[in-house]
Amino acid sequence: MFSVQILFFLLFFVIGLVFGSFLNALEWRLHKKKSLLTRSECSKCHKQLTWYENIPVFSFIFLFGKCKHCHKKIGWQYPVVELLLAFLFSFIFYYHSLMGDFSWLLIIRDCLAVFALLFIFIYDTKYMEVSDSITLGSAGILFVLSLFLNTSWLSMLLGAVIGGGFFLLQFVVSKGKWIGGGDIRIGILMGILLGWKLLLLALWLAYIIGGIFSIILVLTKKKGMKTEVAFGTYLSVATFVTMFFGSQILNWYLRLIF
Numbered sequence: 001m002f003s004v005q006i007l008f009f010l011l012f013f014v015i016g017l018v019f020g021s022f023l024n025a026l027e028w029r030l031h032k033k034k035s036l037l038t039r040s041e042c043s044k045c046h047k048q049l050t051w052y053e054n055i056p057v058f059s060f061i062f063l064f065g066k067c068k069h070c071h072k073k074i075g076w077q078y079p080v081v082e083l084l085l086a087f088l089f090s091f092i093f094y095y096h097s098l099m100g101d102f103s104w105l106l107i108i109r110d111c112l113a114v115f116a117l118l119f120i121f122i123y124d125t126k127y128m129e130v131s132d133s134i135t136l137g138s139a140g141i142l143f144v145l146s147l148f149l150n151t152s153w154l155s156m157l158l159g160a161v162i163g164g165g166f167f168l169l170q171f172v173v174s175k176g177k178w179i180g181g182g183d184i185r186i187g188i189l190m191g192i193l194l195g196w197k198l199l200l201l202a203l204w205l206a207y208i209i210g211g212i213f214s215i216i217l218v219l220t221k222k223k224g225m226k227t228e229v230a231f232g233t234y235l236s237v238a239t240f241v242t243m244f245f246g247s248q249i250l251n252w253y254l255r256l257i258f
């Protein structure tokens with residue numbers, strides 16, 4: 001039994017690598033408004049990539065991080081995202097094996113959710129933009145999958161209304177100056193994924209993570225006080241933490257104050 005688990009653990013690692021590679025491609029194509037159906041190409045010289053230039057992580061290593069044709073550097077984002085998603089996918093498998101709530105559908109849903117969150121994280125950090133098709137598309141898919149997992153539709157709907165409404169209100173009050181419209185869509189996704197209770201925790205965490213990170217950025221003089229920071233970056237990290245450790249954090253916090 002134990003060796004079977006290691007086998008699945010490795011399998012999820014490999015699936016994560018492949019999806020990480022897909023995430024990189026999706027990110028670039030959505031930003032450049034290119035079709036998803038064309039073959040992969042070098043982002044600098046636009047030469048089509050052969051299959052062996054397209055293997056997650058390995059291609060980057062044996063090409064020494066450079067394009068074979070134009071010799072320009074391949075961004076370090078590519079192998080990092082592939083490895084990160086590989087670790088996250090195997091973590092999800094490990095987590096649910098350990099938690100005793102193992103179900104394949106649950107694992108698939110969590111892998112999809114983490115894929116969407118990582119996508120939002122990178123896209124917002126890199127381009128200061130939120131892709132609506134990814135945010136709302138994954139919110140819809142996650143809603144349906146969660147229904148099959150007997151998650152309360154009311155809690156998800158309430159979460160979506162509170163999450164979306166929270167940002168909509170700020171958007172309207174500030175006339176779009178404090179936050180972008182994309183954050184409203186992320187709020188809806190968060191509410192569906194977490195339900196209304198954990199959503200509140202995730203929002204709170206996002207502001208704490210954002211606050212700590214802003215202080216670090218200002219102290220290290222990476223950013224001035226007024227520099228705009230993509231909030232979707234913090235929201236996606238907070239949502240991930242809440243998905244897997246939200247209940248523990250809540251319990252710990254409640255024990256601390258009562």
Ligand SMILES: [Zn+2]
Nearest residue numbers: 042045067070
């Ligand atoms: Zn090239």
